[in-house]
Amino acid sequence: MPKVTVDGQEIEVPNGATVLQACELAGKEIPRFCYHERLSIAGNCRMCLVEVKPGPPKPQASCALPATEGQEIRTDSEMVKKAREGVLEFLLINHPLDCPICDQGGECDLQDQTLFYGRGASRYHENKRAVTEKYMGPLIKTIMTRCIHCTRCVRFSEEIAGVDEIGALYRGEDMQITTYLEQAASHELSANVIDLCPVGALTSRPFSFEARPWELKKTLSIDVSDATGANIRVDSRGREVLRILPRNNDDVNEEWISDKGRFQADGLIRRRLDRVWIRRGGKLEAALWDDAFAMIAGVNAGSSVAALAGDLLDCETMFAAKKLLGALGSNLIESRQTGMAYDVSNLAGVNFNTSLAEIENADTILIVGSHVRWEAPLLNVRLRKAVKRGAKVFIVGPQWDPTYAAEFLGEDAGVFHDLPSHVTEAFGQAERPAVIVGAGGLVAGALGPALAFAQQHNLVRDGWNGFNVVHTAAARMGALMLGFAQKGGMADIVAAQPKLVLSLGADEVDYSQFPGALKVYIGHHGDKGAHAADIILPASAFTEKAGTYVNTEGRVQFSDKAVFAPGDAREDWTILRALADTLGVSIGFDSFDQLRATMIAEVPALGQEGLAHYGALPLAPRGARATGAIAYPIKDFYLTNPIARASETLQRCSAELLHGQDFAEAAE
Amino acid sequence: MAERAIAQDTPELRARWGNFAWSAENVAKAKEIVGRYPEGRSRSAVMPLLFLAQYQVGAETNTQGWLPIPVMEFIADYLGMPVIRVLEVATFYTMYNLAPVGRYHVQVCGTTPCMLRGSDDLIEACYRRGMRKGHTSPDGLWTFTEVECMGNCASAPMVQINDDNYEDLTVERLDHILNELVAGRQPKTGTQEPGRHTVEPIGGPTTLTDMVSDNHDYRGEWG
Numbered sequence: 012m013p014k015v016t017v018d019g020q021e022i023e024v025p026n027g028a029t030v031l032q033a034c035e036l037a038g039k040e041i042p043r044f045c046y047h048e049r050l051s052i053a054g055n056c057r058m059c060l061v062e063v064k065p066g067p068p069k070p071q072a073s074c075a076l077p078a079t080e081g082q083e084i085r086t087d088s089e090m091v092k093k094a095r096e097g098v099l100e101f102l103l104i105n106h107p108l109d110c111p112i113c114d115q116g117g118e119c120d121l122q123d124q125t126l127f128y129g130r131g132a133s134r135y136h137e138n139k140r141a142v143t144e145k146y147m148g149p150l151i152k153t154i155m156t157r158c159i160h161c162t163r164c165v166r167f168s169e170e171i172a173g174v175d176e177i178g179a180l181y182r183g184e185d186m187q188i189t190t191y192l193e194q195a196a197s198h199e200l201s202a203n204v205i206d207l208c209p210v211g212a213l214t215s216r217p218f219s220f221e222a223r224p225w226e227l228k229k230t231l232s233i234d235v236s237d238a239t240g241a242n243i244r245v246d247s248r249g250r251e252v253l254r255i256l257p258r259n260n261d262d263v264n265e266e267w268i269s270d271k272g273r274f275q276a277d278g279l280i281r282r283r284l285d286r287v288w289i290r291r292g293g294k295l296e297a298a299l300w301d302d303a304f305a306m307i308a309g310v311n312a313g314s315s316v317a318a319l320a321g322d323l324l325d326c327e328t329m330f331a332a333k334k335l336l337g338a339l340g341s342n343l344i345e346s347r348q349t350g351m352a353y354d355v356s357n358l359a360g361v362n363f364n365t366s367l368a369e370i371e372n373a374d375t376i377l378i379v380g381s382h383v384r385w386e387a388p389l390l391n392v393r394l395r396k397a398v399k400r401g402a403k404v405f406i407v408g409p410q411w412d413p414t415y416a417a418e419f420l421g422e423d424a425g426v427f428h429d430l431p432s433h434v435t436e437a438f439g440q441a442e443r444p445a446v447i448v449g450a451g452g453l454v455a456g457a458l459g460p461a462l463a464f465a466q467q468h469n470l471v472r473d474g475w476n477g478f479n480v481v482h483t484a485a486a487r488m489g490a491l492m493l494g495f496a497q498k499g500g501m502a503d504i505v506a507a508q509p510k511l512v513l514s515l516g517a518d519e520v521d522y523s524q525f526p527g528a529l530k531v532y533i534g535h536h537g538d539k540g541a542h543a544a545d546i547i548l549p550a551s552a553f554t555e556k557a558g559t560y561v562n563t564e565g566r567v568q569f570s571d572k573a574v575f576a577p578g579d580a581r582e583d584w585t586i587l588r589a590l591a592d593t594l595g596v597s598i599g600f601d602s603f604d605q606l607r608a609t610m611i612a613e614v615p616a617l618g619q620e621g622l623a624h625y626g627a628l629p630l631a632p633r634g635a636r637a638t639g640a641i642a643y644p645i646k647d648f649y650l651t652n653p654i655a656r657a658s659e660t661l662q663r664c665s666a667e668l669l670h671g672q673d674f675a676e677a678a679e
Numbered sequence: 680m681a682e683r684a685i686a687q688d689t690p691e692l693r694a695r696w697g698n699f700a701w702s703a704e705n706v707a708k709a710k711e712i713v714g715r716y717p718e719g720r721s722r723s724a725v726m727p728l729l730f731l732a733q734y735q736v737g738a739e740t741n742t743q744g745w746l747p748i749p750v751m752e753f754i755a756d757y758l759g760m761p762v763i764r765v766l767e768v769a770t771f772y773t774m775y776n777l778a779p780v781g782r783y784h785v786q787v788c789g790t791t792p793c794m795l796r797g798s799d800d801l802i803e804a805c806y807r808r809g810m811r812k813g814h815t816s817p818d819g820l821w822t823f824t825e826v827e828c829m830g831n832c833a834s835a836p837m838v839q840i841n842d843d844n845y846e847d848l849t850v851e852r853l854d855h856i857l858n859e860l861v862a863g864r865q866p867k868t869g870t871q872e873p874g875r876h877t878v879e880p881i882g883g884p885t886t887l888t889d890m891v892s893d894n895h896d897y898r899g900e901w902g
């Protein structure tokens with residue numbers, strides 16, 4: 012641990028730290044454009060100059076200089092100040108003076124640094140450089156004249172996303188950032204370059220000219236587009252969510268989010284259910300809450316009620332529904348909409364036990380039936396890191412492009428019982444082996460065999476649990492913790508022939524299985540569930556209510572309410588509370604706080620932010636066999652949930668990036 | 680510096696170069712080049728291979744050669760690397776031509792030493808023949824580029840035409856060279872100064888004169 016002095020203050024820094032990191036540890040802010048904690052060091056913007064002794068008598072780029080014993084670093088000398096001012100002046104030479112019409116304004120690193128190191132006026136009278144626009148697809152808007160050549164975007168797509176799609180062509184001041192032949196960037200995480208770009212060269216196309224950052228209300232929330240539970244910030248103005256940005260959380264999403272999580276924002280104002288509807292003679296008619304409630308009471312279902320939980324639900328809504336059904340004497344609750352019926356008697360057996368952050372350290376990984384890039388893009392980033400550190404990855408299931416070296420063993424789940432010897436050998440030698448079962452694997456019955464595999468290869472050992480299930484629904488782990496699962500899955504519910512079916516945003520259920528039931532859809536989007544419903548009660552999307560979510564690794568996280576739901580829509584729990592009154596039962600809470608307190612009293616883990624503990628892995632069921640060709644559940648990455656399906660941006664992504672429709676011409 | 684831009688990716692371009700492959704002779708050469716680098720580092724061969732491809736295109740088009748997009752894709756494929764990375768290399772180095780060139784690629788150095796020794800006049804002479812910076816003449820004979828220092832400052836001013844350097848130029852000497860080329864003859868390359876062989880000092884050495892006859896040790900005389 013070398014000791015250095017920063018501006019006279021002596022500190023010890025970790026081995027391998029850079030001078031920039033040493034300065035940060037000493038509490039000194041170092042201006043930077045190209046340096047980024049999660050990317051490789053480029054050292055090309057020269058904004059981070061400091062004075063270092065011993066060394067040449069000139070300012071040095073601190074981001075690329077290792078901190079060594081006895082260094083004397085100055086960040087506050089006249090030389091440093093002048094050097095930074097000089098660098099900034101050069102950067103501004105070719106930067107357009109278009110802040111008033113630039114979307115980055117207000118959150119632009121260059122603007123901020125200019126405030127500290129900029130001259131009052133320009134001394135440059137020659138022509139400025141101009142760069143032609145580069146098409147980068149439906150999500151990223153480019154104004155390349157603003158680019159300061161930091162290459163963060165290039166490094167992100169190569170290192171993190173693993174898709175070499177962005178490059179820097181030409182050289183010197185002619186350097187231009189572009190995708191190959193201006194093809195659309197088509198990676199699931201592509202839009203993160205918008206956040207990385209320190210200037211307004213890469214901005215969000217859907218958000219362009221929508222708002223200034225300082226006008227927006229910022230609400231901390233959790234992404235529901237997949238089960239990784241990425242931490243997000245919801246930026247809203249008035250009643251409208253204008254954009255979604257990632258938050259830093261090293262345990263979950265680092266600082267990335269998927270394009271779907273980011274751009275489903277515009278789906279929140281489209282196809283919304285904002286009033287009560289009742290189906291009469293096959294046609295939906297607008298109605299009043301009282302009529303709808305009367306109709307529900309009218310079927311006299313008694314205890315013949317079922318509640319089906321959708322993929323985007325918060326725990327509170329599910330708990331309220333469970334309480335209501337409990338009060339009515341029913342326990343017909345289920346969340347696995349498509350009929351999966353894996354064993355949930357021990358949640359450790361369906362959890363991502365290694366944790367998202369730790370899986371980076373795995374050295375041998377077997378993926379059974381998961382298209383990780385589409386089902387959990389942020390997990391794929393971690394797997395990529397593991398491979399970079401030398402991990403071997405084997406995949407059972409149809410081919411997809413993992414962005415790292417991986418061996419596909421076959422499409423049939425049966426391969427699991429007949430692994431090639433080099434795979435078993437690799438597991439034999441592994442120190443931190445892991446198996447990851449995806450939804451495709453669950454359907455093919457791979458869960459039991461995976462548990463057996465875990466026992467056979469000691470996937471659980473000192474300080475390491477290598478048994479993992481990756482879910483696709485944000486609500487799944489929370490639902491399972493609340494007991495939203497029947498032994499036989501959806502089939503049990505169908506067999507019980509409930510008279511009343513409460514669909515809580517459950518859009519993937521096949522409702523033709525419930526021909527005789529009154530189907531009440533409580534949700535926010537006019538999607539598949541609403542089409543099948545007899546009564547529609549408008550509820551809130553995830554941005555319109557506070558809630559608790561549990562991600563696929565069993566991490567309990569809380570999300571706040573950003574905006575009010577549109578029109579007549581209510582927060583889901585209030586609808587269920589009112590329904591309880593109509594049906595003449597008491598469910599024991601009158602406010603959200605009471606609801607949450609009751610829920611935590613019953614399931615204490617839900618009150619504690621962080622990983623829930625599910626205990627030891629269950630024993631593998633004897634003789635369980637996985638069979639059949641594995642099919643991945645996600646057919647279209649961009650359109651997996653009702654919000655995403657309503658989003659014009661994501662519809663276009665799907666059409667252009669997955670189905671090859673050509674929009675390039677239409678873009679200005 | 681001349682404006683550089685990658686030649687447009689058109690159906691015609693694809694039709695002409697889409698099935699580019701190494702010539703019989705270059706198959707072996709390419710293999711040998713890749714073999715110079717350690718296992719797993721074959722990407723390092725991208726520069727010599729681009730050059731080889733440019734030569735092959737040159738042989739086919741009777742010019743210095745250039746790099747059409749499909750050819751760069753071929754190289755990327757050959758080395759198993761992303762094509763954008765190949766493009767980055769090809770666009771960075773000016774010795775790779777990104778657009779078709781004429782029969783003779785005339786590269787006049789305009790950097791300070793050459794400029795002081797009269798490169799402006801050479802450029803003017805080229806213009807008189809209809810050459811224009813960054814363009815190929817309509818008859819396909821000339822492509823004209825102004826370049827930065829080529830490392831021949833001691834015999835400035837200089838011009839590089841295809842693979843040969845012509846140094847110690849005057850307008851007359853350059854005109855002679857260009858005339859010869861038009862006539863299909865190969866002019867003398869290198870310095871054009873009568874009596875000069877390479878870049879030795881004109882009129883004999885003026886410094887380190889004691890070194891001419893033997894290995895004189897100057898160190899004791901520094902002070």
Ligand code: SF4
Binds near residue numbers: 158161163164207210
């Ligand atoms: S586009 Fe933005 S992120 Fe990419 S090099 Fe330019 S300034 Fe950096």
Ligand code: FES
Binds near residue numbers: 045074
């Ligand atoms: S931050 Fe150090 S050179 Fe850019």
Ligand code: FES
Binds near residue numbers: 788831836
């Ligand atoms: S300046 Fe012309 S060759 Fe060096």
